[in-house]
Amino acid sequence: MSESTGGTRQRIQAVALELFTEQGYEKTSLREIAERLNVTKAALYYHFKSKDEIVSSFADDRLRRMDELIAWAAEQPATLATRRTLIGRYADSMFAGELPKVMRFFEQNQTLLKSLVVGQQMRDRMMRLAGELSRGDESPAAQLRAALTLFAVHSSWFAVRAPGVTDEERKKIALEVADELLARIGDGD
Amino acid sequence: MSESTGGTRQRIQAVALELFTEQGYEKTSLREIAERLNVTKAALYYHFKSKDEIVSSFADDRLRRMDELIAWAAEQPATLATRRTLIGRYADSMFAGELPKVMRFFEQNQTLLKSLVVGQQMRDRMMRLAGELSRGDESPAAQLRAALTLFAVHSSWFAVRAPGVTDEERKKIALEVADELLARIGDGD
DNA sequence: GTCTATAAAGGGATAGAC
DNA sequence: GTCTATCCCTTTATAGAC
Incomplete structure (x- = not known):
């Protein structure tokens, strides 16, 4: 239960996976992912310590x-x-x-x-x-x-x-x- | 004959094609291509007006x-x-x-x-x-x-x-x- | 858990000298 | 045809307040 903080982590994964697939990993910035979720880049870095760790996670x-x-x-x-x-x-x-x-x-x-x-x-x-x-x-x-x-x-x-x-x-x-x-x-x- | 200035254009194409294929288009910078050829970025822009024009060319x-x-x-x-x-x-x-x-x-x-x-x-x-x-x-x-x-x-x-x-x-x-x-x-x- | 602010670096592209 | 120098923008990532 300690991990279910609203599922933000899962939402990041879902949006990142979608954008990475459609536009490419290099062309998709963390800013773009953050904007889609209405959060800031810094919030992403709370859940994942780097861009490629998002990839590993899924x-x-x-x-x-x-x-x-x-x-x-x-x-x-x-x-x-x-x-x-x-x-x-x-x-x-x-x-x-x-x-x-x-x-x-x-x-x-x-x-x-x-x-x-x-x-x-x-x-x-x-x-x-x-x-x-x-x-x-x-x-x-x-x-x-x-x-x-x-x-x-x-x-x-x-x-x-x-x-x-x-x-x-x-x-x-x-x-x-x-x-x-x-x-x-x-x-x- | 007016185009055969040493084949620099062809050399750019060849190096770009190789790097784009090995590392990916987005991950390969024009600086990197220029360095491999021992020229500057500006020299690349004399032969091609943009990065994606290099792709079109081949x-x-x-x-x-x-x-x-x-x-x-x-x-x-x-x-x-x-x-x-x-x-x-x-x-x-x-x-x-x-x-x-x-x-x-x-x-x-x-x-x-x-x-x-x-x-x-x-x-x-x-x-x-x-x-x-x-x-x-x-x-x-x-x-x-x-x-x-x-x-x-x-x-x-x-x-x-x-x-x-x-x-x-x-x-x-x-x-x-x-x-x-x-x-x-x-x-x- | 999310924010603002910023650092540090690198990107594409252009101007103008030679 | 190639150079130096620079502009402007975006990127990843971090520091520290709330």
Whole structure:
């Protein structure tokens, strides 16, 4: 209860995430975030000790979930069934709650993957996830297919431009295409 | 001949493109670019009237090539053969000369696609290209496959992590995976 | 927990000498 | 074609009052 001081911290996170995603992290100033919330910059610094700590604050949760997913995958056999379940679980997390927003933020701010520590961690988790999806087939084509599978889930948000498509339908389409790609992994022998 | 004053303009373009891609457009200052070239900021402003004009200067050429490609595709029948030739030509341009560097720049600076005019133009061309790739099959799945096809060509640069892979091999792998995706477009009837 | 005020630095861009 | 010098603005971040 000692943390629920009106939820200002959460409001800062929400506004920052939105502006960082739409305009870019570098182009969004703390002044702009503060103005949207009708507070001052100094108030922001009470809740976060720097600009990039705001990013870490909402990315850490996402990192934890990815770690869980990767750990689970590492214990499974490298079969098509495992890969399908893995991408299915990943898609579930990408279409639930606030997590897709965080992933969209990183997609829009690719250069942060290099300059911020939390960005490097996110990059690392994505590569590990792709590694699990192609485990058992070390061919270059398999690596590409694994990466595209993840991108299929992400890009279903914007690549499917038809009007009136629900989230559930987007997920279904993404998994349909992903399954086709996964089916081609590991059949080289 | 009146423009060949030592190629300073080209050197500025090359350094800017590299730094913009590696660190991000917003994070790279004109001072930093000038220092790398051992000139002053004012010298940069003799060649380009603003920071974003540097971007336009190397993006315009890329835009022209994409326009040509889109115009060509629009005249062809919406068949699998056309789609395969189209993605093949696109891959050729992505693996030749300086063009891939420009595309990597835009990938790393996604937010510029919104804020810069030339970015909006590039975004528009990519969507048109995807449109040509899925023309004749307006299903959401076809749109997703078309987008993934383009991404397959782009991502072959970083998703294929095996050492010692040549550009030619990357292209071949990308087109192999792209062809599988394209084969699923337009067979809904 | 939020404020005012300010420090310290760096950004893009321009004027005018050479 | 490049320089020095400078303008004006915004940025992140901090100090200290309330």
